[in-house]
Amino acid sequence: MTLRVDEILVARDALRHPETQRILECLKGTPHRVADIEEPFRGSYDPGEKRLLRLEFHRGAFLKPCPGTRNYICCGYQVLTPAANCPLGCTYCILQAYFNRPGLRIFVNFREALDGVLAVIDNEPDRVFRVGTGEFTDSLALDALTGWNRRLMAAFSRRSNAVIEFKTKTSAVRAMLESPHRRRIIMSWSLNSPSMAAWEERGAAPLRARLEAARACQEAGFVLGFHFDPLVMHPGWREDYMRTLDLLDAYVEPGSIIWVSLGTFRFMPALKEVIRRRHPRSRVLHGEFVRGLDGKMRYIRPLRVEMLRFMSEKLKAWDRDLGVYLCMESDVVWQEAMGWTPRTSEGLSRYLDARVRKFFG
Amino acid sequence: MEKGEIKKPLDLSTRNPEPVPIDAIDLNPGGCCMSYGFDLEPLKESLRLHGLLNTPLVREKRGRGFGVVSGYRRVLALKALGSPEIPCRILAEREMDDLQALLLNLHENLAARRFNEVEKAMVIARLSMHLAPREILKTYMPLLGLHSRPSVLEIYRGIENDLDSTMKQALVRGSLSVQAAGMLLELEKGDRKALFEWLIKFKFNMNQMIQAVDLIIDISSIEGVRIARLLKEDEFSALAEEGQGNRPQQARHALSFLRAKRFPRLTRMEQGFRKRVSGLNLPPKVRIQHPPGFESTEYRMEIVFENGSELADMIRFLSSVSGLERICEEGEGGGR
Ligand code: SF4
Numbered sequence: 001m002t003l004r005v006d007e008i009l010v011a012r013d014a015l016r017h018p019e020t021q022r023i024l025e026c027l028k029g030t031p032h033r034v035a036d037i038e039e040p041f042r043g044s045y046d047p048g049e050k051r052l053l054r055l056e057f058h059r060g061a062f063l064k065p066c067p068g069t070r071n072y073i074c075c076g077y078q079v080l081t082p083a084a085n086c087p088l089g090c091t092y093c094i095l096q097a098y099f100n101r102p103g104l105r106i107f108v109n110f111r112e113a114l115d116g117v118l119a120v121i122d123n124e125p126d127r128v129f130r131v132g133t134g135e136f137t138d139s140l141a142l143d144a145l146t147g148w149n150r151r152l153m154a155a156f157s158r159r160s161n162a163v164i165e166f167k168t169k170t171s172a173v174r175a176m177l178e179s180p181h182r183r184r185i186i187m188s189w190s191l192n193s194p195s196m197a198a199w200e201e202r203g204a205a206p207l208r209a210r211l212e213a214a215r216a217c218q219e220a221g222f223v224l225g226f227h228f229d230p231l232v233m234h235p236g237w238r239e240d241y242m243r244t245l246d247l248l249d250a251y252v253e254p255g256s257i258i259w260v261s262l263g264t265f266r267f268m269p270a271l272k273e274v275i276r277r278r279h280p281r282s283r284v285l286h287g288e289f290v291r292g293l294d295g296k297m298r299y300i301r302p303l304r305v306e307m308l309r310f311m312s313e314k315l316k317a318w319d320r321d322l323g324v325y326l327c328m329e330s331d332v333v334w335q336e337a338m339g340w341t342p343r344t345s346e347g348l349s350r351y352l353d354a355r356v357r358k359f360f361g
Numbered sequence: 362m363e364k365g366e367i368k369k370p371l372d373l374s375t376r377n378p379e380p381v382p383i384d385a386i387d388l389n390p391g392g393c394c395m396s397y398g399f400d401l402e403p404l405k406e407s408l409r410l411h412g413l414l415n416t417p418l419v420r421e422k423r424g425r426g427f428g429v430v431s432g433y434r435r436v437l438a439l440k441a442l443g444s445p446e447i448p449c450r451i452l453a454e455r456e457m458d459d460l461q462a463l464l465l466n467l468h469e470n471l472a473a474r475r476f477n478e479v480e481k482a483m484v485i486a487r488l489s490m491h492l493a494p495r496e497i498l499k500t501y502m503p504l505l506g507l508h509s510r511p512s513v514l515e516i517y518r519g520i521e522n523d524l525d526s527t528m529k530q531a532l533v534r535g536s537l538s539v540q541a542a543g544m545l546l547e548l549e550k551g552d553r554k555a556l557f558e559w560l561i562k563f564k565f566n567m568n569q570m571i572q573a574v575d576l577i578i579d580i581s582s583i584e585g586v587r588i589a590r591l592l593k594e595d596e597f598s599a600l601a602e603e604g605q606g607n608r609p610q611q612a613r614h615a616l617s618f619l620r621a622k623r624f625p626r627l628t629r630m631e632q633g634f635r636k637r638v639s640g641l642n643l644p645p646k647v648r649i650q651h652p653p654g655f656e657s658t659e660y661r662m663e664i665v666f667e668n669g670s671e672l673a674d675m676i677r678f679l680s681s682v683s684g685l686e687r688i689c690e691e692g693e694g695g696g697r
Contacts, residue, residue, distance in 0.1 A: 071657075276547065276578070277547060283582075285579065285582070286579075286582065286583045288623075288624045288625075288626050288627050290627065290653070290654025290655075290656055291653070291654060291656070292654075292656055293656055293657055298656070300624075300626060300627050300630070300654060300655060300656075301654075301655055301656060301691070302626070302630070302655075302691060303626065332658055
């Protein structure tokens with residue numbers, strides 16, 4: 001994908017930073033202006049709107065545990081945030097309601113902050129850190145500009161108590177393939193049904209392109225992950241998701257898949273208005289949602305069980321050792337949909353840590 | 362002077378009123394007007410009894426008579442009383458620019474009365490012609506008692522610029538809330554009108570109205586039918602016909618109809634649960650509730666009792682009720 005930026009806003013204090021200068025050089029020709037950090041920027045990175053890129057410092061911690069909630073079982077993932085917001089513009093993207101400052105944001109102080117992140121990891125040698133950069137942006141969408149993935153790959157491949165997962169909906173894997181590193185690196189794709197991918201993920205690569213990229217990575221020796229999240233109820237969803245599973249089977253071998261996550265669409269109530277306004281033709285809000293125990297809207301439980309059971313059974317029929325797990329689900333749903341339950345977030349963490357050990361030692 | 366910059370205030374206290382022919386005053390709500398949905402009668406009565414205590418302020422319009430800066434209602438009331446001319450304090454056009462005139466009237470009004478929602482919208486729309494959103498958000502929204510959020514600013518601008526007069530009147534009467542108006546403003550004009558006309562047939566409270574708008578927008582999107590067309594469908598028009606009685610239970614009935622249409626599966630689950638509970642023939646002092654949305658697995662039983670022996674009797678009775686063990690089955694059927 002080519003990243004289109006109409007204007008760059010540089011936080012005043014970040015202007016002199018070498019990374020800022022390098023990115024500005026990369027985007028030579030794109031107008032930029034210096035702005036105070038508090039300035040409420042209008043516009044966002046959105047098709048049809050002015051595409052803004054903000055270069056600024058990130059003030060908080062770069063590595064944070066996934067913000068799970070008490071009532072649902074969380075996987076114990078660690079989120080690494082070199083950037084926020086995403087150029088792909090999926091209709092359902094939670095980030096639309098998450099950040100009060102629209103516009104794509106790159107945190108130029110990531111490079112020096114990485115040493116601190118690695119120190120945190122090295123400080124707890126007995127713990128397995130499952131780290132991912134795809135939570136607040138797409139892991140690969142900005143790499144052509146930042147080039148940080150190469151550094152991350154080198155750093156993680158030297159560690160024995162951590163893995164890094166690059167989660168994407170793009171097919172931009174050239175830089176990853178060119179890297180000599182494979183150890184402790186997981187290349188992951190978010191997948192959806194063909195109609196959802198075409199209708200709701202318009203800025204992302206087409207499904208086949210994602211899977212071709214996955215195949216290339218698999219052939220190049222990478223461990224793969226897949227995420228069916230969000231699973232969206234739509235007419236004919238069974239047949240539609242089955243098509244994706246068939247494609248998955250056609251493109252990749254199950255043997256090098258470390259995990260497959262399943263999660264049905266859920267959202268903060270405030271997102272509904274945003275989706276209606278920005279994506280009036282989207283169908284993601286059509287299901288029967290109720291407020292979950294964490295305050296987010298989710299499909300009613302029987303519908304979730306139906307979808308998750310369908311997906312897990314089909315995946316199991318494809319291969320029994322895919323490391324299928326549910327994202328933010330209750331113990332009851334685990335039991336009903338999967339036929340087993342890790343019971344607690346710690347239980348799920350242990351299960352996924354065991355997958356890491358199995359694949360990377 | 363830059364756009365949006367405010368000039369120093371003029372001293373108007375020494376300016377003597379002069380008679381201005383009423384026909385020379387532009388009575389259309391102009392750039393300073395912030396009056397809507399008012400009742401002129403009390404003011405007319407006061408003018409009849411006590412005369413004009415505070416003279417309006419008008420500003421010359423280049424060769425086109427006068428525009429009202431402050432005292433719009435007084436001018437209208439005097440006209441209604443048949444006065445051929447009105448004593449006014451007159452400003453030359455160059456003495457005060459549009460923004461300064463608007464702010465003068467705003468502050469005078471803020472000191473004297475409360476604005477209704479349409480009037481707040483008038484203020485915001487007029488300020489928007491002179492000031493950047495940021496300035497309005499920071500300084501003027503708090504003065505009007507509004508949250509300084511861009512989305513709120515947008516709604517109020519929309520109320521003034523895009524709502525028709527029936528909807529504005531409903532806002533003033535309180536039969537349409539600002540939040541519901543904001544949702545209507547997101548719709549295309551024809552859909553907005555149709556939905557509004559459907560809604561006002563019921564006696565929805567504010568909360569119910571928001572729910573109804575939300576449900577109808579969802580249903581229209583799910584069924585792929587424009588709202589204006591959807592509301593013409595038989596079941597919707599029949600409901601609206603019934604709604605004419607304007608009783609609260611009809612509003613509740615309409616809402617349940619919309620919910621059932623929007624959430625068919627959940628509705629069937631709720632109905633199934635109710636049927637299972639009623640099949641138990643529990644005493645009226647015992648209530649069983651399902652968890653909200655059936656999301657958690659915790660059901661709730663409430664027993665009302667007056668003394669320990671009544672409670673003991675009740676528990677004994679409950680332990681013998683057959684079918685209790687199946688009460689939490691989440692099927693959509695009615696059980697036995
Ligand atoms: S790829 Fe992920 S982060 Fe990017 S827009 Fe889509 S859902 Fe949001």
